[in-house]
Amino acid sequence: MTYSRIAGTGGYLPERVLTNAELERLVDTSDAWIRERTGIAERRVAAPGEGTTDLAERAARRALEAADVAPESVDLIVVGTTTPDRIYPSTACRLQARLGAFGCPAFDVQAVCTGFVYALGVADKFVRAGSARRALVVGADRHSHLLDWSDRGTCVLFGDGAGAVVLERSDEPGIVSTHLHADGRYEDLLYVEGGTPIGNGRLSEGNAYTQMRGNEVFRVAVRTLMRIVDETLSANGLAKSDVDWLIPHQANIRIIEATARKLEMPMERVVVTVDHHGNTSAASVPLALDVAVRDGRIKRGDRLLLEAFGGGFTWGSALVRY
Numbered sequence: 001m002t003y004s005r006i007a008g009t010g011g012y013l014p015e016r017v018l019t020n021a022e023l024e025r026l027v028d029t030s031d032a033w034i035r036e037r038t039g040i041a042e043r044r045v046a047a048p049g050e051g052t053t054d055l056a057e058r059a060a061r062r063a064l065e066a067a068d069v070a071p072e073s074v075d076l077i078v079v080g081t082t083t084p085d086r087i088y089p090s091t092a093c094r095l096q097a098r099l100g101a102f103g104c105p106a107f108d109v110q111a112v113c114t115g116f117v118y119a120l121g122v123a124d125k126f127v128r129a130g131s132a133r134r135a136l137v138v139g140a141d142r143h144s145h146l147l148d149w150s151d152r153g154t155c156v157l158f159g160d161g162a163g164a165v166v167l168e169r170s171d172e173p174g175i176v177s178t179h180l181h182a183d184g185r186y187e188d189l190l191y192v193e194g195g196t197p198i199g200n201g202r203l204s205e206g207n208a209y210t211q212m213r214g215n216e217v218f219r220v221a222v223r224t225l226m227r228i229v230d231e232t233l234s235a236n237g238l239a240k241s242d243v244d245w246l247i248p249h250q251a252n253i254r255i256i257e258a259t260a261r262k263l264e265m266p267m268e269r270v271v272v273t274v275d276h277h278g279n280t281s282a283a284s285v286p287l288a289l290d291v292a293v294r295d296g297r298i299k300r301g302d303r304l305l306l307e308a309f310g311g312g313f314t315w316g317s318a319l320v321r322y
């Protein structure tokens with residue numbers, strides 16, 4: 001059997017730290033409220049002129065370095081992002097130009113916060129099918145661009161960043177299974193209106209902000225993530241105790257704790273970065289993975305459960321033997 005395995009991970013966060021104290025000066029909020037309701041203490045925001053491709057390139061180069069492979073040897077690039085610098089070309093094509101991996105397929109996957117898990121699922125299938133030997137999979141978002149900085153319900157939640165993995169063909173897993181889902185009926189709970197307008201007219205201005213009914217999103221997210229944990233374990237005939245590390249999407253510490261409880265996992269086995277990263281959307285899962293690989297918590301052979309939930313609604317998971 002052919003599988004894909006993670007050969008290297010990388011991550012990048014912009015330099016600028018935005019603290020809760022600074023947000024207190026922008027909107028009617030408090031450090032205590034943000035910490036208690038979300039677990040977030042600070043987040044990073046991209047510098048003016050620093051785009052999603054810039055974030056993606058930094059993370060990608062670190063992953064390639066960790067895998068000890070040359071950028072030109074990559075034969076597939078998939079980027080999960082909802083904040084492309086341009087409507088086209090895709091972030092993946094722009095990243096390919098920077099890396100010099102010319103000729104290989106390169107495309108974006110748009111699944112909001114589930115973007116990386118979707119991208120990983122797609123790239124894994126290319127490798128398993130024999131269509132790629134070495135894939136670069138990136139989750140990158142500059143969500144700060146989509147925020148109304150006068151809306152306290154959303155502006156305290158998000159941060160910018162990028163994470164990446166290099167996948168390589170292998171005789172052993174690797175990526176054991178991926179599980180991807182969507183339910184488009186929930187659009188009204190979480191969306192950004194702007195886009196190419198339907199009918200006449202030019203690109204819309206002034207409506208390019210994240211609109212979220214947070215409380216309702218929260219309830220569906222908890223329910224859905226619990227289901228996907230069950231689905232992933234039962235697809236592989238595994239017990240809860242077989243998972244070494246939970247690497248969840250970092251939207252809210254209360255959602256993460258609820259999923260960990262469902263898995264009967266102590267929080268010491270859960271990678272948490274939401275406190276310092278905020279919700280970095282498609283970047284959150286690969287960034288958390290990279291942090292725990294680099295600090296030595298995650299070791300070769302460990303069994304990882306990656307999961308995410310986001311706009312669409314989309315949700316997904318990956319069971320990984322690191």
Ligand code: ACO
Nearest residue numbers: 029033037112113152153156214215217218251252310311
């Ligand atoms: N500071 C102070 N008060 C606030 C703030 C804030 N930043 N934001 C909201 N409030 C107020 C509300 O106005 C409300 O006040 P009211 O009771 O007077 O009406 C009160 O706090 C409670 O509001 P809720 O929305 O019920 O608060 P909740 O505990 O649900 O927390 C939060 C809000 C943090 C947004 C939470 O619902 C959440 O995390 N939701 C899920 C977000 C998520 O998972 N998104 C997934 C992916 S994101 C993506 O795909 C782009």
